[in-house]
Amino acid sequence: MSEYKQLINGELVDGAREIDVENPATGKPFAKCPVADEAQINQAVAAARAAFPAWSAKSQEDRAALINQIADELVAQTEELARILTSEQGKPLDQAKMEMMAGMFTAKVFADMRIEPKTLQQDEKNRIYEIRKPLGVVAAITPWNFPIMMAVHKVAPALLAGNTVVLKPAATTPLTTLKFGEICNKFLPAGVVNVVCDNNDLGDVLTSHPDVDKISFTGSTETGKKVMEAASRAIKRITLELGGNDAAIVLDDADPVEVAQKVFQAAMMNAGQVCLAVKRAYVPAPLYDAFCDELARLAGEAVVDEGTAQGAQIGPVQNRKQFEKLKGLLESAKAEGKIIAGGNAIDRDGFFIEPTIVRDVSEDARIVREEQFGPVLPVLSYDDIDDVIARANDTDYGLGGSVWGKDIDRAVSVAEKVQSGTVWVNQHLGLSPTIPFRGAKQSGLGGELGQEGLHEFTQATVVNIKL
Numbered sequence: 433m434s435e436y437k438q439l440i441n442g443e444l445v446d447g448a449r450e451i452d453v454e455n456p457a458t459g460k461p462f463a464k465c466p467v468a469d470e471a472q473i474n475q476a477v478a479a480a481r482a483a484f485p486a487w488s489a490k491s492q493e494d495r496a497a498l499i500n501q502i503a504d505e506l507v508a509q510t511e512e513l514a515r516i517l518t519s520e521q522g523k524p525l526d527q528a529k530m531e532m533m534a535g536m537f538t539a540k541v542f543a544d545m546r547i548e549p550k551t552l553q554q555d556e557k558n559r560i561y562e563i564r565k566p567l568g569v570v571a572a573i574t575p576w577n578f579p580i581m582m583a584v585h586k587v588a589p590a591l592l593a594g595n596t597v598v599l600k601p602a603a604t605t606p607l608t609t610l611k612f613g614e615i616c617n618k619f620l621p622a623g624v625v626n627v628v629c630d631n632n633d634l635g636d637v638l639t640s641h642p643d644v645d646k647i648s649f650t651g652s653t654e655t656g657k658k659v660m661e662a663a664s665r666a667i668k669r670i671t672l673e674l675g676g677n678d679a680a681i682v683l684d685d686a687d688p689v690e691v692a693q694k695v696f697q698a699a700m701m702n703a704g705q706v707c708l709a710v711k712r713a714y715v716p717a718p719l720y721d722a723f724c725d726e727l728a729r730l731a732g733e734a735v736v737d738e739g740t741a742q743g744a745q746i747g748p749v750q751n752r753k754q755f756e757k758l759k760g761l762l763e764s765a766k767a768e769g770k771i772i773a774g775g776n777a778i779d780r781d782g783f784f785i786e787p788t789i790v791r792d793v794s795e796d797a798r799i800v801r802e803e804q805f806g807p808v809l810p811v812l813s814y815d816d817i818d819d820v821i822a823r824a825n826d827t828d829y830g831l832g833g834s835v836w837g838k839d840i841d842r843a844v845s846v847a848e849k850v851q852s853g854t855v856w857v858n859q860h861l862g863l864s865p866t867i868p869f870r871g872a873k874q875s876g877l878g879g880e881l882g883q884e885g886l887h888e889f890t891q892a893t894v895v896n897i898k899l
C-alpha cells in the first residue's frame with residue numbers, strides 16, 4: 433500500500449488503485465501513487481461543496497492566518513519535500529528547495545492581500561460600488577514542471593478569496609502535491625482543500641462536474657482547449673496558463689557574451705521545462721558567431737546529472753513521453769540546422785538530454801516553431817529589426833519574451849511590440865507573486881498572481897444605489 437494518500441473531506445485515503453511513479457533520473461519506479469476513480473473525484477467535489485458555506489463565512493484575516501500556517505509548515509518540511517520533488521520531477525535539489533521556498537513566499541504574499549469593496553461612483557445622486565465574492569468550488573489542475581509552485585499559485589488565492597478547492601496534480605509528479613495535501617489537512621477544516629490523483633485520465637470528470645464553479649488550469653495549450661470546451665457547457669469561470677514559445681531578441685548594442693550567458697540560464701533552467709523559458713533566440717548578424725560560440729561553450733560545460741548529485745545544474749527531463757518527443761525534435765534539428773553543442777540523449781539510465789544549441793536554422797524548422805520544453809535552444813540571425821519583431825510574433829503562443837540591449841529606451845520600444853503577456857528588458861523569467869502573469873493569444877486566458885490573480889477567484893457584483 434502506498435505511503436502517499438489522497439486527501440478527501442479531511443481524510444487521508446487510498447485510491448481506487450495505484451500507479452507507479454518513475455524517477456526520471458533512473459527511468460525506474462520508486463514509489464506508488466494512489467489514483468482516484470470517478471466516485472472519489474465526485475466525493476472530493478462534494479466535500480469541497482459542503483465545506484464552502486463555513487469557509488466562505490470566515491473573515492479574510494482568519495483564512496489568511498491559516499494560509500500562513502501552511503506556508504510555515506512548507507518551510508519546516510522543505511528538506512523532505514525537496515527530496516521527494518527531485519525524485520519525482522528530476523530537478524537539482526537546490527532548485528527543488530527554491531521551488532519550495534517560492535511556494536512558501538507566494539502563499540505568504542497572498543495571505544497579506546485583501547479583497548476590498550471598490551467605489552465606482554459617489555455623488556449626490558448615486559453611490560455605486562463593487563464587491564467581490566468567492567465563486568464556490570475551484571478545480572485546480574497542475575502540470576509536471578513545477579508541481580508545488582503551480583499548486584500554491586492556485587490554492588493560496590482561491591482560499592483567501594473564500595473558495596474551497598479540489599487539487600489534481602499531473603500523473604507523473606503527484607507525490608509532493610499529496611504531501612502538500614497532508615500539510616493543508618493539518619490546519620484547514622475538512623473539505624476545504626482536497627487532493628486527488630489520476631493517471632492523466634480524470635481531468636475531464638473534474639472540469640465537467642456541475643458542482644465545480646471555477647477551473648484554474650496550468651498545462652499545455654492542447655489540453656487547455658479541452659478544459660475550455662468542458663467549461664463552456666456551464667459558462668464556468670476559467671483561468672488558463674498554457675504553453676509558450678518565448679523569443680529573446682538581442683539588439684546590436686548588446687554585449688553578445690554577457691547576454692548569451694543570461695539567455696542560456698533562461699533557456700536551460702529546470703532542463704528547459706519552464707513555460708516562460710527562452711525557446712528561440714534572435715541575434716543580429718554581426719553578433720551571431722560570438723553569441724552562438726558562448727552558448728555552445730556553456731552547453732558543453734554544463735553539469736548534467738541526477739538532481740541529488742553534487743553540482744548538478746541540469747537534471748533529466750521529467751518523463752518518458754517528453755524524452756521521446758525531444759529525441760524526435762533533435763533528429764529533425766539535425767536536418768534543419770547546425771548543432772554546435774549536444775544534439776543527443778545521453779547514454780545512461782533515465783531521461784537525460786544533452787544541452788543543445790542549434791544554429792543556422794530556418795524560421796519554419798520544427799525546433800523553432802514548436803515548444804520544445806527541454807534543454808534545447810535554436811539561435812537565429814537577423815538583419816532588420818522590423819523583420820525580427822514580425823518573426824518573433826509569428827506564433828500562436830504569446831506567453832513571454834525579452835529584448836536585450838544597452839540603450840534601454842530603444843530596447844523598450846522593441847519590447848512593447850512583442851505580442852505576449854509579459855515582456856522583459858535585459859532579463860527573462862523574472863516573476864513576482866505581486867505582479868500579474870498571463871498569456872496572450874493561445875498561451876492563456878485570464879491570469880495568475882498579483883491582486884488580479886486573486887480577483888480571478890471571485891465574482892464581482894456592482895451595488896448601485898439611488899440616493
Ligand code: NAD
Nearest residue numbers: 574575576601602632635636651652655673674675676707
Ligand atoms: P498537460 O496539458 O499534458 O497536463 C496538465 C494537467 O492537465 C495534468 O494534471 C493533466 O493530468 C491534466 N489533464 C489532462 N487532460 C485533461 C483534460 N481533458 N481535462 C482537464 N485536465 C486534463 O501539460 P503538461 O505536459 O503536464 O505540462 C507542460 C505544459 O504546461 C507546457 O506546454 C507548458 O508550457 C505548460 N505550462 C504553462 C505554464 C503557465 O503558467 N503558462 C506553467 C507551467 C507549464
